[in-house]
Amino acid sequence: MEMQSQIHFIGGEKGGVGKSVVARLMAQYWIDHDKHWSGYDTDRSHGALLRYYAEFSQALDTGLIEALDDIIETAVETEANVLIDLAAQTETSLHNWIEDSGVMDMATELGVGLYFWYVVDDGKDSVNLLSRLFQRYGNNARYVIVQNYGRGEDFTLLNDSAVMQQMQDIDVPVIKLKGLHKPSMRKIDQFDKSFWAAVNNTDPGQGECLGLMERQRVKTWLKNAYSEFERIGI
Numbered sequence: 001m002e003m004q005s006q007i008h009f010i011g012g013e014k015g016g017v018g019k020s021v022v023a024r025l026m027a028q029y030w031i032d033h034d035k036h037w038s039g040y041d042t043d044r045s046h047g048a049l050l051r052y053y054a055e056f057s058q059a060l061d062t063g064l065i066e067a068l069d070d071i072i073e074t075a076v077e078t079e080a081n082v083l084i085d086l087a088a089q090t091e092t093s094l095h096n097w098i099e100d101s102g103v104m105d106m107a108t109e110l111g112v113g114l115y116f117w118y119v120v121d122d123g124k125d126s127v128n129l130l131s132r133l134f135q136r137y138g139n140n141a142r143y144v145i146v147q148n149y150g151r152g153e154d155f156t157l158l159n160d161s162a163v164m165q166q167m168q169d170i171d172v173p174v175i176k177l178k179g180l181h182k183p184s185m186r187k188i189d190q191f192d193k194s195f196w197a198a199v200n201n202t203d204p205g206q207g208e209c210l211g212l213m214e215r216q217r218v219k220t221w222l223k224n225a226y227s228e229f230e231r232i233g234i
Contacts, residue, residue, distance in 0.1 A: 006113040015088035020048035023085035036080040043087035062093040122152025131163040150179030173232040
C-alpha cells in the first residue's frame with residue numbers, strides 16, 4: 001500500500017543527544033520545501049517545536065492515551081508529515097501506547113508510514129538504548145539512526161556494536177549530522193530564532209542577529225543536513 005502520510009518519532013531516550021535540534025531541522029526542511037506537516041512537542045515547559053514553530057505545533061502529554069491517539073488521527077486526516085519531538089523519559093508511555101493499542105498494525109492498514117528516529121551521541125548509553133529499542137520492535141519497525149557530531153566525535157562504539165550490525169542487515173539508514181559551531185548555536189537559541197531567521201535576519205533593528213560569517217556557517221550546516229534528509233527520502 002502506498003504511504004499517504006508519515007509519522008516521525010524523534011527519540012533517543014536520554015537527554016542531551018540533540019533530539020530537539022533534529023526535530024527543528026526537519027521542521028525547517030519541510031517549511032523550506034513547502035511540505036505540509038504538523039508537530040507535537042512532549043516537552044510542554046520549554047519545548048523547541050513550541051518555541052520556534054508554534055504555528056505548526058502543539059503540546060503532547062504522553063501520559064494521556066487520548067492525546068497519543070490524536071497523532072494517528074492527524075496523520076490520516078491531513079495526509080501530512082507528523083513530527084513528534086520526544087523529551088527524555090517520555091518513550092516508555094509512547095511504547096506502551098503503541099503496543100497496547102496495536103498502532104503498528106493500524107498504521108499498516110491505513111497506509112501511514114511510522115518511523116523511529118534514534119539520535120545518538122558517541123557514548124555507551126546510546127548503544128544500549130538503541131539495542132533495547134530494536135529488541136522491542138525488531139524487523140517490524142522502520143528506523144533512522146542519527147549520529148550527532150554536535151554531541152560526539154568518535155562513533156566507533158556504535159558502529160562496531162551488535163545492534164548496528166542488525167540495523168545494517170535490514171538497511172536502516174544512518175544520517176551523519178555535522179555539528180554547528182557551538183557559539184553560533186548558542187546565539188540562535190539565546191536570540192530565540194528559528195534556523196530560517198538565523199540565516200535571513202540581517203537587520204539589527206528587527207532584533208539581534210548573527211554576523212555575516214555566522215550566517216554563512218548556519219547556511220552551510222543546513223545545506224548539509226538537508227542533503228542527508230534528501231538522501232533517505234523524507
